[in-house]
Amino acid sequence: MSAPDLTIPVARRRQDREPWTLERIIVHALLIFFVVLAIGPVLIVIINSLKTTPAIFGGPFDLPTAKTFSLEGYKRVFTRGNFIVNYRNSLIVTVTTIVLTVVLSTLAAFALVEYRVRLASLLGGLFVLGIMLPIRLGTIPLIQMMLAWKLMDTLAALILVYTAMSIPIAVTLMVTYFRTVPTDLKEAARMDGASELRTFWIVLPLVRPGLAAVAALTMLPVWNDLWFPLILAPSRQNQTVTLGVQQFVGQFMNDYPALLAALTLGAVPLVLLFTLFSRQFISGLSKGYSK
Incomplete structure (x- = not known):
């Protein structure tokens, strides 16, 4: 008894996939743009909350490094807030x-x-x-x-x-x-x-x-x-x-x-x-x- 052909379902799934048309690419690009637009400001706030004041003004879009990383802001929030x-x-x-x-x-x-x-x-x-x-x-x-x-x-x-x-x-x-x-x-x-x-x-x-x-x-x-x-x-x-x-x-x-x-x-x-x-x-x- 021969083994079942497992390539047929894979081929069918590939055929069922929609082709990447220009319209579909534009829709996905717009969706990705709006996701970045919505999440970007939140990420910038979180990243800068982990840095010192000079680092915030020196590179607001930079990730915290060993030199700029600081949790003093959170400490002051809980101690003075x-x-x-x-x-x-x-x-x-x-x-x-x-x-x-x-x-x-x-x-x-x-x-x-x-x-x-x-x-x-x-x-x-x-x-x-x-x-x-x-x-x-x-x-x-x-x-x-x-x-x-x-x-x-x-x-x-x-x-x-x-x-x-x-x-x-x-x-x-x-x-x-x-x-x-x-x-x-x-x-x-x-x-x-x-x-x-x-x-x-x-x-x-x-x-x-x-x-x-x-x-x-x-x-x-x-x-x-x-x-x-x-x-x-x-x-x-x-x-x-x-x-x-x-x-x-x-x-x-x-x-x-x-x-x-x-x-x-x-x-x-x-x-x-x-x-x-x-x-x-x-x-x-x-x-x-x-x-």
Whole structure:
């Protein structure tokens, strides 16, 4: 018995590859250009944060060497700044907001899809309207509300505002995912005696890409926001990373290694998280908006 010819699948794969046409080369060149344009400034900030001040001005695009390498900027950030407290506050606010947004938006979207009530369309429209209206327009009523609830200058105020800001787009996105869940699966679960909560848990694994997209969409604006931390939680013990970096910029304007180190510390967590979960984020977001 002769051995199978293993060259046929390889040949077929080569034939299936698209040829490198001029149009394809131009598209890839443009994509590479925009990637460099987006990542380049971040890399320059990180590289210069590891150098001395004379090295920054002498060669801003040069890599650190044994003579120019320095971590003094990072030391000054942690000794003279408040970054440990800032990171703790940002993590508390961001993680709590993500959990609340995912839980509340998922339950709301499931209810809007499953229960055919008269107000379902009106409620869905209100969520869409909430996406279009910027929450910063209601800054003064929010301040009055937080003062009445005695939550001014607390992390709880930020969590409540960010959760309310994130829920409209999260519900709208999750509704598109729940509508794709097969009705037969839900009906079979109910016929087997499953409660509504049990049915919800059964279909939840089918919408996991949507959960990842909602978490990523919630994380980015919450971590980067400066407006509400400056207004609702300005004290030193409640400052977030973004507010801490902003005040650090004003305080150490001439200390460029420390300034660049502060900017790096503020941006690196988002870069790392987006790098780790970029596939889930892009997949969940593109599938959700295309349905």
